[in-house]
Amino acid sequence: MASTTPVPARTTFQGNDRLLLGIVLGVVTFWLFAGSMGTVAPNVLNEINGAYSDPAKKVWDHPLISPDAMNLAVSITALFSGMFIVIAGGLADRIGRVRISLLGNGLSILGALLIVFAAGPVALPLMLAGRAVQGLSAACIMPATMALVKTYWDGPGRQRAVSMWSIGSWGGSGLASILGGYVATFAGWRWIFIAAIVVSALSIMLMWGTPESRVVQAGPRRFDLPGVLVFVVAILSLMIVLIFGSKIGWGSPVTLGLLVVAVVGIIALVGLERRSANPFIDLALFKNRTFTGATVSNFLLNGNIGMLLVTQQLLQLAGGMKASDAGLLTLGYAVTIIAFIRVGEKLLQRFGPRLPMIWGSGIVGIAVILLMPTNLLLGQYQWFAIVAYALFGLGLAFYATPSTDAALANLPADKAGTGSGIYKMASSLGSAIGAAISLAVFTALGSTGAQFVGDVLTNHGRTDNIDLRQAAVVALVFNLLMVVVAIASIMMTVPKGREDSSTGK
Structure with a gap:
């Protein structure tokens, strides 16, 4: 009987800056460009549906895309990414990480094209199809490129590559709302996705010709x-x-x-x-404690994006701020996460992954706490929000590289794509589930409030928005609980030193 033990393909190729730039540009196509749809959704509806039939109520008689359908278009990308990312990671291990990365960029171009041409009677099917294809693109790019980082870089070089990868993902998400708002205002929302096509094409050009990395199977492998x-x-x-x-x-x-x-x-x-x-989800990988701690805490901290969405809606619905003005308050989030990701890398090199992951999670928790006093006047709360958003970015910057490197370092070479897919599935599903629960709590209590919050916090200023302010506090408490569980998971699973990935101990 033939052996079915997978063997990593051998190569003497070493990662370089050309390949790294191609990888980062591929990652950005999802986090920066596809991720801006939530911000520009109102612009999309207004342009495709035309003028309101009832401007006072902001409704259309026969919309080509309804608000509910637009909400689905916003969320379907992360959903498709989360569902198929492990499958794509497994395929990358078997048929090639470079091939799957290039395929992901091709899908990114296709998805963006469908969105650019979404208009008239076919607007809704093209929009939903384009957003779903963008999700499949991310499912291909994220685990395949992470596996390439694992394969073609080692030691401090890999940690630098992970930092650059994280700037593309975390930094891209931090800039998405600002980029989307300003491009939609001054050039039109379709130009966001035209730019995404150009970036994907550049990524393909930079990655083209890279030696293939895959796992050589000694026998048949069933799907x-x-x-x-x-x-x-x-x-x-x-x-x-x-x-x-x-x-x-x-x-x-x-x-x-x-x-x-x-x-x-x-x-x-x-x-x-x-x-x-x-x-297709190799549960044996979770025998490695460090990989488990990195993946679980990654899921939970990504879920804290709900904090950002809830407070942005609170500022607009309860505070009467414009979307562009509320979004501008998040500038500190983008700046700190990009500026301090390399600091997280240095902390990893000095202390190992455990302490920076705990420190980063703790800073995120402080950010959540700073957003809880929704009883303040709008002018006061804005300053709390500015500081909190900046701390949110700082905490994620400290956490990102140590967590990603801990996950990659503890993956067997023949499981790099599959394991990276599981780790990034935690990111996508964490964001989708955390955001959905936070918004569900905020929406459900937005019309009734939560009296026990009023017993603790005395509201200042307007009284017609108390229910929304109380609802936001409850949603933020949920986010704080996720941070607490994330810290506990790190403390229980990530040791002070590095693990030997071959032992799983």
Whole structure:
């Protein structure tokens, strides 16, 4: 019987700045350009649907894209990325990390083209298809490029490459709302996606000709179709509940039924993957404590994007600020995360991953706490928000490189793509689920408030927005709990020294 043990392909190629720039540009196509859709959604609706039929109520008689459909278009990209990123990472291990990275950039171009041409009667299908393809693009690019970093860089060189990769992802997300707002205002929202096409093409040119990196299989390997199908059904059911639960009704049979499907599906998935000879989510990787701590805390800290979304809506709905003015307050988030990511790299080199990950998470927790006094006057709260957003970026900057390097360093070479896919799946699903829960809490309590918050905080200024202010506090408490659990997971799983990836101890 032929052996089925995978063997890493050998190469003498070493990573260089040309390849690294191509990798970073590929990562940016999702985090910076595709990620700006949430900011420009109102501009998209106004341009495609035309003038309001009822300007006072801001509604259209026959919209080509409804607000609910636009919300789906915003969220579907992260959803598709999260669902398929592990599959794409596994494919990258088998058929080539460079090939999958190039495929991801090609999909990015296709998705952006569909969005650019979204107009008239086909506006909605082209918009949804384009956003879904952008999600598939991210699912290909993120694990494949991380695996290339793992393969072609070592030691301090890899840590620098991880920092650059993190600037593309975390830094891109920090600039997305600002870029989207200003490009949509001065040039039109379609130019965001035209620029994305150009950036993807540059990424392809820079990565073209890179020696292939893949795992040589000594025998046939079956595709884990049952595991994939169960995973997709479970995650789709969960996200429908989180995103549309308030519309459908939290107690409706449909919502409860979907919730049961999600829970049963996740339980069944664990059983299937444990018994599968070739699981698409390799649960054996979680035997390594450091990889587990990095992945779990990555999921939870990415979920704190809900903090940003809730407070941005609070500033607009309760404070009456313009979207552009509220978005400008997040400038410190983008500046600190880009400026201090290399500091996180230096902290990793000096202290190892554990302490910087804890410090970064703790700073994120302080940011959440600073946003909780929603009882203040708008002028006072704006200053709290400016400081909190900057600290949010600083905390993520300290956390990003140590966490990513800890995950990569503890992956076996033949599992680099699959493991990177799991780590980045935690990012995408953490963002999607954290944002959905935070917004669901904020929306559900926005019309009724939370009296126990009023018993603690005495509101100043207007009284017609108290319910929204109290709802925001409850949503922020949820985000703070995620930070606490993230710190606990790091302390329990990430040792002070480095692990030997071959032992999993």
